[in-house]
Amino acid sequence: xxxxxxxxxxxxxxxxxxxxxxxxxxxxxxxxxxxxxxxxxxxxxxxxxxxxxxxxxxxxxxxxxxxxxxxxxxxxxxxxxxxxxxxxxxxxxxxxxxxxxxxxxxxxxxxxxx
Amino acid sequence: xxxxxxxxxxxxxxxxxxxxxxxxxxxxxxxxxxxxxxxxxxxxxxxxxxxxxxxxxxxxxxxxxxxxxxxxxxxxxxxxxxxxxxxxxxxxxxxxxxxxxxxxxxxxxxxxxxxxx
Numbered sequence: 042x043x044x045x046x047x048x049x050x051x052x053x054x055x056x057x058x059x060x061x062x063x064x065x066x067x068x069x070x071x072x073x074x075x076x077x078x079x080x081x082x083x084x085x086x087x088x089x090x091x092x093x094x095x096x097x098x099x100x101x102x103x104x105x106x107x108x109x110x111x112x113x114x115x116x117x118x119x120x121x122x123x124x125x126x127x128x129x130x131x132x133x134x135x136x137x138x139x140x141x142x143x144x145x146x147x148x149x150x151x152x153x154x155x
Numbered sequence: 156x157x158x159x160x161x162x163x164x165x166x167x168x169x170x171x172x173x174x175x176x177x178x179x180x181x182x183x184x185x186x187x188x189x190x191x192x193x194x195x196x197x198x199x200x201x202x203x204x205x206x207x208x209x210x211x212x213x214x215x216x217x218x219x220x221x222x223x224x225x226x227x228x229x230x231x232x233x234x235x236x237x238x239x240x241x242x243x244x245x246x247x248x249x250x251x252x253x254x255x256x257x258x259x260x261x262x263x264x265x266x267x268x269x270x271x272x
Contacts, residue, residue, distance in 0.1 A: 050196075077263070084159060084248070084263035085199075131198065141187060141252060141259050145198040 043068040043134045047146035055154045056124050062117040062149050064106075064132030073135035074115040075143065076106055080128045088130075091115065102126070127153045158182055159251050161264035168239055169272055176234045176267045178249030184229035185251035189261060190222070193246040205232050239271040 044067045054060055066072055073092050077085040089100025096108040106117045115132060129150050133143040158181040168174050178188060187206050191199040203219075205211040205226035213219045221243075223235040232251075236243055246268050250261035 082265060084265045085250075086263070087260055090260070141254075141261070142189070142201055142204060143261065144201075147198045 043072065043136050043144050045132050045134050045144055045146035047130075047132055047149050049149045050147070051150045051152065053152040053154060054122050057121050060117075060119045060122045060126070060151070062130050062132075062151070064115045064117065064146060065113050066115060066132075066134045067113065068134055068136060070136075072115075074106075074108060075133040075135065076100065076104070076115075076117050077131045077133060077145075078102075078128045079131060079148075085131065088117070122151075122153055124153045124155055127151055157260075157262040159185075159249065159262045159264040161247075161249055161267050163267060164265065165268040165270070167270045167272065170240050171238055174236045174239055174269060176236075176247055176249075176269075178232045178234070178251065178264055180230045180251040180262070183251075183253055183262075185232075186229065186254050187252050187259075188226055188232040189250045189252075190224060190232075190234050191248045191250070193248055193266070195246075199248060202234075236269065239269070241271045244269055244271045 046065045075090045076088040079085045088104045089098045091098045091108045098106050104119050129148045131148045132146040160179045162177045190202045193199045202217045203211045203213045205224050207226050207229050211224035226232040248266040250263045252259040252261045
């Protein structure tokens with residue numbers, strides 16, 4: 042069975058600083074990887090996803106993520122954080138043959154200091 | 156596009172009563188809908204997968220007689236928590252996708268907070 046680990050429960054960055062949120066997965070085959078953001082009172086919004094091809098994936102709101110098979114990682118990055126990026130971020134993995142089911146990590150709460 | 160709504164957004168009920176939560180895809184047809192449960196400061200745990208017109212598939216450990224799921228149309232799925240108890244208090248989230256293919260994007264609703272007294 043697949044699993045996802047997000048090592049950082051909380052991260053605080055200053056507005057304008059760069060951001061990297063870590064995600065490690067465990068899966069026996071090629072994973073399908075996703076990053077979602079959850080803001081209070083709103084549903085999870087898809088930031089980006091990786092299926093195959095270019096390992097550097099561009100998403101919405103200026104986010105990108107890089108798939109590194111050798112490290113079983115799919116870290117999310119943003120060069121310059123805005124105060125509106127404060128939210129909960131979830132990494133998820135989907136499995137081939139899993140009927141499109143997703144397994145989520147425990148999330149990373151991002152706080153942005155002005 | 157791809158908006159999913161949930162109703163109600165929050166509900167408080169007495170122990171022993173049943174509560175129905177609706178999940179609607181507003182601008183697309185959802186072949187598959189998923190129901191998740193999220194505990195405070197924890198991840199989303201998949202409860203069940205429902206495909207329009209067929210019985211839901213429940214994850215291991217989820218009581219199908221307690222959490223009744225109906226996916227009667229391509230835009231509506233309902234989750235009924237029967238004989239709710241305080242331990243059922245949680246945040247319930249649905250998602251919908253247009254297909255069953257690998258990697259189909261799931262679009263999430265805003266969630267329903269259930270408090271059972």
